[in-house]
Amino acid sequence: MPPVKGKPSAKLVSKDITVGSGKAAKAGDHVTVKYVGVSCSTGVVFDASYTDGAPKQEFDFDLGAGAVIQGWDQGVVGMKPGGVRELVIPASLGYGATGSGPKIAPNETLIFVITLVKV
Numbered sequence: 001m002p003p004v005k006g007k008p009s010a011k012l013v014s015k016d017i018t019v020g021s022g023k024a025a026k027a028g029d030h031v032t033v034k035y036v037g038v039s040c041s042t043g044v045v046f047d048a049s050y051t052d053g054a055p056k057q058e059f060d061f062d063l064g065a066g067a068v069i070q071g072w073d074q075g076v077v078g079m080k081p082g083g084v085r086e087l088v089i090p091a092s093l094g095y096g097a098t099g100s101g102p103k104i105a106p107n108e109t110l111i112f113v114i115t116l117v118k119v
Contacts, residue, residue, distance in 0.1 A: 008040050008088060008090065008109040009088060009090065010090050010092070011090065012071055012074055012075055012087065012088070012089060012090065012093055013087070013088040014075050014085055014086065014087050014088075015085065015086045016079075016083065016084070016085050017084040017085065017086060017113070018082065018083055018084040019080065019083055020079060020080030020081045020082035020083030020084075020116055021080055021081065021082060022080050022081045022082075022119070023080065023081070023119050024077075024078050024079065024080050024119075025063055025076055025077060025078065025079050025080070025116060025119045026063065026064075026077060026078075027063055027064030027073075027077060028062070028063065028064055028065075029062070029063045029119050030060065030061075030062050030063075030119075031060070031061060031062075031063050031076060031116060031117075031118070031119055032058045032059070032060050032116075032117040032118045033049070033058065033059050033060075033061075033076065033114050033115060033116055033117060034049045034050055034057070034058055034059070034114070034115045034117060035047075035048065035049050035059065035112050035113065035114045035115070036048040036049075036112065036113050037110055037111070037112050038110070038111040038112075039103075039104065039105070039108055039110065039111075040088070040108065040109035040110060040111055041105070041108060041109070046103040046104055047103070058117055063076055063077065064077075069089065069093060069094050069095065069110075070092075070093040070094075071087055071089030071090075071093035071094055071110065071112075072087070072089075072112070072114070074093065075087040075089065075112075075114070076114060076116065079114070079116040080116065080119075081116055081117065081118050081119060082115075082116070083115070083116045084113065084114070084115045084116075085113070085114050085116075086111065086112070086113050086114075087110075087111070087112045087113075087114060088109065088110075088111050089109065089110045089111070089112065090109055091106075091107040091108055091109060094108065094109070094110045095108065095110075
């Protein structure tokens with residue numbers, strides 16, 4: 001994925017690629033997702049719950065409990081099972097001024113494509 005040109009939004013931006021069906025996820029729900037995370041400035045994948053050719057891996061968390069970055073806690077709300085959503089997450093809702101290890105720079109905007117597997 002090429003890096004994003006221009007200045008990314010300072011607010012969470014979400015775009016449904018596929019709208020799922022069934023119960024919509026809300027704060028307090030235990031959810032299961034698959035995801036790919038990309039650095040906005042470099043276009044490089046920094047994390048993924050699965051890769052092509054590998055067994056599909058899923059990630060579970062309690063929505064709204066602070067177990068994940070704020071951009072996920074806010075951006076997954078309203079998704080339905082089978083739904084796919086792109087989230088553009090500003091640093092303030094991601095890893096902030098500290099970043100996260102060598103793969104996520106300080107003040108980095110993150111792009112995630114998240115598939116909601118189940119609620």
